[in-house]
Amino acid sequence: MLKKRIEEDLKKAVEDLGYSVTDIVLTSSKNPLFGDYSTNIALQLAKQRSSNDKQSPQEIAKKIIGNLGNLSYLSNLEIAGGGFINFFLKDETLLSNLGSLSNLSLQKKNHEKVMVEFTDPNPFKEFHIGHVFSNAVGESLARLFEARGDVVWRANFFGDVGMHVAKAIYGILNKLKREDLTFRDLEKMPLSERIKFMGQAYVLGAAAYEEDRPKEEMEKLNLLIFVAAQQYWQEAKGWEPRVDYRKHINHIDEEELKEIKNIWITGRKWSLEYFETIYQLLGTKFDGYYPESLTGEWGYNFVLEGLKKGIFETSEGAIIYRGEKHGLHTRVFINKLGLPTYETKDIGNAPHKYSEFKYDKSVIVTANEINEYFKVVIAAMKEVNPDLGRKTIHLGHGVVRLKSGKMSSRTGTVFTLEELFEIVKSKIAALLKDFPDSEKEQTINKVSIGAIKFAMLKHQPEVDTIFDIEKSVALEGDSGPYIQYTYARARSVLRKNLSDLSDSSNLSKLEAEERQILQKIEYFDGVVEEAIQSLHPNIIASYLLELAANFNLFYQKYRILDAGEGKKDFRLSLTNTVANILKQGLFLLGIEAPERM
RNA sequence: GCCCCUGUAGCUCAGUGGAUUAGAGUGCGACGUUGCGGACGUUGAGGUCGAAGGUUCGAGUCCUUCCAGGGGCGCCA
Numbered sequence: 001m002l003k004k005r006i007e008e009d010l011k012k013a014v015e016d017l018g019y020s021v022t023d024i025v026l027t028s029s030k031n032p033l034f035g036d037y038s039t040n041i042a043l044q045l046a047k048q049r050s051s052n053d054k055q056s057p058q059e060i061a062k063k064i065i066g067n068l069g070n071l072s073y074l075s076n077l078e079i080a081g082g083g084f085i086n087f088f089l090k091d092e093t094l095l096s097n098l099g100s101l102s103n104l105s106l107q108k109k110n111h112e113k114v115m116v117e118f119t120d121p122n123p124f125k126e127f128h129i130g131h132v133f134s135n136a137v138g139e140s141l142a143r144l145f146e147a148r149g150d151v152v153w154r155a156n157f158f159g160d161v162g163m164h165v166a167k168a169i170y171g172i173l174n175k176l177k178r179e180d181l182t183f184r185d186l187e188k189m190p191l192s193e194r195i196k197f198m199g200q201a202y203v204l205g206a207a208a209y210e211e212d213r214p215k216e217e218m219e220k221l222n223l224l225i226f227v228a229a230q231q232y233w234q235e236a237k238g239w240e241p242r243v244d245y246r247k248h249i250n251h252i253d254e255e256e257l258k259e260i261k262n263i264w265i266t267g268r269k270w271s272l273e274y275f276e277t278i279y280q281l282l283g284t285k286f287d288g289y290y291p292e293s294l295t296g297e298w299g300y301n302f303v304l305e306g307l308k309k310g311i312f313e314t315s316e317g318a319i320i321y322r323g324e325k326h327g328l329h330t331r332v333f334i335n336k337l338g339l340p341t342y343e344t345k346d347i348g349n350a351p352h353k354y355s356e357f358k359y360d361k362s363v364i365v366t367a368n369e370i371n372e373y374f375k376v377v378i379a380a381m382k383e384v385n386p387d388l389g390r391k392t393i394h395l396g397h398g399v400v401r402l403k404s405g406k407m408s409s410r411t412g413t414v415f416t417l418e419e420l421f422e423i424v425k426s427k428i429a430a431l432l433k434d435f436p437d438s439e440k441e442q443t444i445n446k447v448s449i450g451a452i453k454f455a456m457l458k459h460q461p462e463v464d465t466i467f468d469i470e471k472s473v474a475l476e477g478d479s480g481p482y483i484q485y486t487y488a489r490a491r492s493v494l495r496k497n498l499s500d501l502s503d504s505s506n507l508s509k510l511e512a513e514e515r516q517i518l519q520k521i522e523y524f525d526g527v528v529e530e531a532i533q534s535l536h537p538n539i540i541a542s543y544l545l546e547l548a549a550n551f552n553l554f555y556q557k558y559r560i561l562d563a564g565e566g567k568k569d570f571r572l573s574l575t576n577t578v579a580n581i582l583k584q585g586l587f588l589l590g591i592e593a594p595e596r597m
Numbered sequence: 598g599c600c601c602c603u604g605u606a607g608c609u610c611a612g613u614g615g616a617u618u619a620g621a622g623u624g625c626g627a628c629g630u631u632g633c634g635g636a637c638g639u640u641g642a643g644g645u646c647g648a649a650g651g652u653u654c655g656a657g658u659c660c661u662u663c664c665a666g667g668g669g670c671g672c673c674a
Contacts, residue, residue, distance in 0.1 A: 025613065030620090040615060043655090057654095081616045082654075122674080163673050209673095292674095318672055327600080328670095335672040342674050372601060372669045396602090399668085431636070447636095458622095459610065462602080464667075466609070471623080476636055478610085478622040485636050493633050530613095542611065545621080549638095556630085556638045575633095597636085 001525050002073065002097060003028075006037055006087055013067035017060070019045050028523050032512075035076070035086035036519055042083040057083025091510050094518040095570075098577060108149030115353055116142045117155040118365035119284070123271035124168035126199045126416045127278055129400045129467065130367055136453045137397050137461045138365040139284045139590040140537035147588060148532055153357040156286040157349055160268050161229050161293045162342065163209075166222035168198060169263055170214065171205030183263060195274045198267055199416075219337070221260070223249050226339060228261035229293035242297040248338045278417060282449060283590050288356055290349055296340040299348020303333045303340075306384040323376045331376045346377050350388045361391050363535070368396030368462060395535055398464035400456070415469070424448045424473045431475070432597065443594050447481055450591040454480030457589050458541040478545055480591055483582055486548040487593045490579040493560050497572055513554040517574060520547050524581055528588065537589055544585040551578045 007024050014024070026039050042061035061079045068077065076088035118138020121131045142152045159165070175197070176183065186194055208214050226245040233239035246252065272289075279285065303319055306312045312319050317336035321343075323329045333344045340348070353362065366374070374394040382389030425448045432444055451473045458478060459465050466472075475481045510518070524543070531539040560571040583593040 027613070031616080034616075038616090040613095043615070046654095084616065159674065167673095315671075320671060329600080330671055332672040337672085339672090341672065345674095368602075369668055370674075373674090375601090398602095401667095455609095463610090464603075468609085472609075474609095474623075476623090479636085481636060482622095485634085489634055489637085496633065538611085542621085549621090552637055553639095555633080559633070561633050596634095 002089060002093065002522055003037065003526050005073070009068060009071060010039060010041065010064070010085075013064050014041060014045070016067050017063055028519070028526075029086065032516075034080065034084070035078070035088040036522075037087040037089075039085050039087075040083070042079075042085060046083065061085050089519075089522075091515065094515065094522065095510075097522060098518060098573060108147070110145075110148040110150050112145075112150045112360040113153070113358060114142075114145045114150045115153045115155055115357055115359040115362040116145070116365070117157055117290075117349075117353070117362070118142075119279075120157045120159075120366065121275055122159040122164060123268045123275075124165055124198050125202050125271075126195075127275060127418075128416050129420055132282070132417050132420070132452065133397055133400050133456050133465070134365050134367065135279075135282055135284060136456045136590060137395070137537060138363075139282070140457060140540075140588060141363060141365070141395075141532075141535060143588050143590060144528065144532045144537065144540075147528060153288060153353075153359065154284065154286045155288050155290060155353055155357075157290045157295070157346075158292065159342070159345070160264075160291045161222075161226055161296065162345075163218070163222055164202070164206075165225055165264070166218050167205035167209050168202040169205070169225065169260065169267070170208065170218050170221055171201030171203070172198065172263060172267065174208070175201045175204055183266070187266070191270065191274055191277075194270050198271070220249070223337065223339070224252070224257055224260050225264055226293075226296075227252070228257060228264050230297075231261060232265055233294065239294070243300045243338075243340075245338070281421075281445065282453075283592070288353065290352055292342075292345040295349040295352045296345045297348065298352040299340050299344035299346070300334070302348050302351060302384060303344050306380065309384070311380065311383045321376060321380045323379060326375075326379045328376045328379060329372065331373065333380075343373070343377055343380075346374075347381055347384075350381060350392060351385070354388060359391060361393065362388075363393045363395060365395050365397060365461075367399055368464075369399060371396040393535075395461060397461040398459070401464060401466050415467075420452060420469065420473070421448060423469060424451050427473075427475065428481075435596075439594075439596070443597055446592045446594050447484060447597055450480035450484050450586070451475060452480075453589060453591050454483070454541060457537045458545075460536060460538050480586075480589075481597075483544050483548045483586060484591070484593055484597060486551055487579055487582040487586070488595060488597045489555065490551065490575050490582070491595050493575055494572065494579065496561060511554075511558065513550070513557060514571075514574060517547070517550045517554060517578060520550055521577055521581060524585070531588075540585055540588050544582060544589075547578065547581060547585075551575075 003026060007026050010026065011024050024039065024041060026037050029035050029038050042057040042064060045060050046055060046057040058079060061083045064085060065077055065079065071077070073090060073093040074087055075090040078086050078088075080086050116138055118141075119131055119135040121127050138154075142154055145152050176186070186197060189197070205218070209218055223245060227249070230239075230241050230245060234241065303312055307314070307319060312321050312333060314320075318332045319334035320330055320332050323331060331343050332341055333347070335341055350362065353359070364374075371394070374396070378389055378392055378394065381392065425444060428444050428447045428451070432440060432447075435443060455473050456465060527539055527543045531537055558571065560575060561568065563571050586593045
């Protein structure tokens with residue numbers, strides 16, 4: 001990578017002048033007049049010294065250039081503007097670089113163990129497009145870490161106990177009664193129908209909860225679910241309970257408990273089965289699953305430990321953490337019924353995950369509406385277990401909004417992945433109507449998922465995205481299909497060439513468009529590093545769009561296969577490298593690149 | 598009321614304190630291939646970077662205040 005080389009040479013030249021530099025900023029130039037790379041280092045250094053020793057940026061730049069001497073890979077080195085140093089690479093340098101990149105593989109030099117938790121959909125509820133956003137971001141981060149050589153563990157945390165489940169089960173019981181069905185009838189339906197039923201039941205239960213009438217009944221149901229879940233883990237996995245939930249209930253009707261337990265186990269299983277079909281479609285495979293029914297118990301112990309140390313305190317019958325000491329809010333960890341809240345389940349999630357995978361870093365991707373809440377959880381974790389606290393990074397992604405407003409499974413205005421997928425799929429299917437049947441279905445899926453994921457990943461993850469369902473998942477312009485199409489077109493040319501690709505560094509003259517592509521290829525590695533460092537997959541997305549646009553312009557203007565000897569080999573090699581990078585870049589975004597589309 | 602996030606072209610968004618003239622895509626106007634895949638390419642119009650101060654040789658970027666939108670603020674997740 002040439003950028004690294006320039007940075008090293010530059011750093012040495014600057015240090016020889018007696019300046020201490022921690023960070024050399026070398027940027028790729030947008031304007032070809034300013035060379036391939038530029039640095040403002042001289043302007044930065046001019047500020048560093050006290051006034052009596054001050055030198056102008058130009059003077060410093062001049063000295064730096066003097067120290068750099070003659071660099072064989074450059075065609076020119078100049079001072080411009082108010083002290084910028086511009087680096088012009090030789091065409092031969094870029095060309096020889098192409099040879100080394102034609103079988104591109106990223107340098108794998110990092111070897112940290114990284115946990116990435118993402119998607120986190122709750123059983124009994126719909127998989128909505130917010131989950132798709134979380135999945136797209138998380139899967140991309142996981143792949144970026146892997147590209148750097150890290151060992152990644154994909155974690156999926158889900159709420160299988162808590163009021164939302166009580167609402168869902170309350171809804172199921174009532175909906176069954178209303179429609180004169182039994183739970184057995186449900187079991188005979190196809191999976192998609194069962195999921196739909198449960199989704200509707202949840203909305204029913206949530207609405208009933210708002211009315212306040214059955215609140216007490218639902219709170220009791222909530223407790224029963226905790227007991228049922230605990231029994232399940234005891235029987236199925238030999239789990240040793242750490243918390244006694246029964247003591248919070250006056251009287252338990254064992255028949256009722258049995259019924260609830262059956263619905264909980266079965267409904268939960270259906271949801272998880274269904275989520276797996278979605279993960280397969282989206283291209284994620286999780287290494288570990290962390291249900292709140294278990295992490296809650298881990299967290300319970302964690303909080304009690306903190307209580308003994310005085311980190312947590314009791315208040316009005318609940319166990320709370322006072323966040324004010326860190327400029328945060330007070331949050332309840334164990335409610336007055338003795339049940340762990342989400343805070344406890346989440347704080348217990350850390351030791352639970354760590355017990356299975358001893359990570360150096362744990363990145364948790366969730367919606368940003370719980371950013372403030374997460375700060376409290378991490379602050380508390382840092383006090384009880386500083387090591388785990390330090391290793392935890394929370395990335396709050398933006399809310400996916402519809403034009404009509406935010407969607408919520410609580411109010412029933414969800415927009416599910418299925419609904420979105422159907423809309424996109426029908427558009428793609430229309431375009432691919434003459435496609436050979438054997439690969440048709442698969443290709444339609446690849447392109448549809450590419451369109452959806454790319455539409456989400458082209459934005460910064462932290463910022464809210466507004467989804468105009470019809471328009472947002474575009475197929476032309478800034479889109480996944482645009483890049484996939486460019487890839488397919490490049491592959492089509494390469495398939496038509498029957499001879500071997502040969503080295504072509506003896507080329508006499510580069511066209512401007514060819515040079516621009518070579519320059520762009522040069523800093524793919526740098527872009528990947530930047531994306532990892534900032535946890536911003538959108539940097540990859542922007543890069544791919546630029547590369548695809550550069551290639552399309554070249555493709556439009558010049559012939560490849562009948563370019564004539566000398567040119568042809570080079571252009572094929574260039575096309576091959578672009579195709580490889582597009583494919584790899586898309587892979588880093590979790591998107592597949594079909595050979596034909 | 599307090600805390601956090603966000604205000605850049607009609608719309609959706611990029612933009613490390615730096616380089617004439619703030620960039621893409623989309624939408625709108627005008628075009629292009631007897632061509633290797635037109636889901637492509639070229640071109641035009643479109644901006645008081647929410648507002649006002651400040652720091653700096655230099656501010657869309659940093660600081661302060663204000664305005665607007667969103668999220669959060671002890672037993673939902």
